[in-house]
Amino acid sequence: MGYAIVVPILLLGLFIILGAFFTVKQQTAAIIERFGRFQSMRNSGLQFKIPFIDRIAGRINLKIQQLDVIVETKTKDDVFVRLKISVQFQVLKLKVYDAFYKLEHPHDQITSYVFDVVRAEVPKMKLDDVFERKDDIAIAVKAELNQAMSEYGYDIIKTLVTDIDPDIQVKAAMNRINAAEREKVAAEFEAEAERIKIVAKARAEAESKRLQGQGIADQRREIARGLEESVDVLNNVGINSQEASALIVVTQHYDTLQSIGEETNTNLILLPNSPQAGSNMLNDMIASFVASNQIGEEMKKQNLKKGIVPKKRTKPETPERPEEGEDLS
Template structure:
């Protein structure tokens, strides 16, 4: 029995000895109390305490932590939105005592301040301004939290508004507005493109017409030049201009008939189209030329007579004026 008692005492002695040592992890602080009263703050490494008398009251995480707060509030135009605010905070190493003893639930405290600031700032803004000025809201939250939490040993690293979710009906309306704006812009771009195409087409057609007219004018000029040369050649062999013109027309007539006949897919019928047609055309042309020459000669003779009469009247008037100047006493 004596040996057993000794073994038991040794066992408890070892346990007590081992309980005197404890380790603290990196980026962690341990609060040690003696008889319920604060004794010291221990940091990373192997630490020693008096068994039974000293005890570990708690551990404080010194790493940067993040708290996500979901808030539902309304904007200036009474549109309800859900906002997600992410708060990054850390315990100040020099203020571990305040962080442990002054504040029991830091997450709840931070959440309350976030609610208070967001619900004070967002109702002043319209929905579009909430999206545009979310950074300003985040700055206001950080400023308020820093002032409040520094007393409790917490430092606010950053605050971010990571999500803004309006009511589903408002979201659908915003999507319809955006779709309508995009359709309007697309219609304007399409109209501008159509206008550009129409203007370009009109300019191209105008240029085509100009070049076509110039080509026709050049063609007719060359035809007229060729006709003049042909008439001059025929005049040299004793054919007058009227007969030469008639001959050229008849030749072109038969050339046209030959060109039409060579096209196998042509359904054109030229009337009249008999051997006598060319002769009739020639006689009609000669008669027309003769009639036009006679009319031209008549007009020419009439103009000559008028000119002679006018000249005679002017001479008589001049002679009468001369006699009046030579005999003024007769009057």
């Protein structure tokens, strides 16, 4: 009989002892009530309470928490857009009582303030401004939340606009605009590159023509100097100018035929190769010069009869060689 009474008493005592002690986790606060009234706040560690009199009314998380709120609203240019606002908040250790007893649902309260601020700020902006001034929206939300939630023991650490999602049709239109703008820029760069290539090519061709002309002028100058020296050498040995010119023309004629024959890929060319061919060419050239001079003199005489005075030339005339013409005629 005594054993049956002792066992329940021991079990009841053990239950009372176990109910008197409790633990509180790190970064957590426990609210102790006595007969339904606030008694104390307990921090992390092993704690004691009076069994059947004190009770744990609740626990408050003191860590930094984040609440994501998605708000749909309209911009100034009548574009519907969805914004994701991330609010980072924390319960102040010195205001755990206010956070537990003054506010029933803190997340709903924060969400309401976020909706109110975003729907007051975004309709003042155009869609492009929403993307550019998202930091201004976040600052406005934080200022409003700090002012409202500090009374309830909550500290708003930071607010972020983490996503801006316009209507799908508006997003497609924006993508088309961006694509067209990029194509325009690409076309401008391609046109500029093509213009640079054309200018560079034209400059290169102009420089090439200039150098080519200079080379031809130098070549002709050297040829003339060589002919002059050849004529002087032939004159010294008793050969007159006409015979010297004929000899030089014939020599160049055969030199040309030799150079053509040496080219393996040269097409077939028919040229006169008789010994008198060079002399005939020279006589033909001289005859054409003489005929041209005679025609010019005849035209001057006719103009003088009509009373037409020839204008003076601004550039010096090329000296003619009448001596050779007289000798050859």
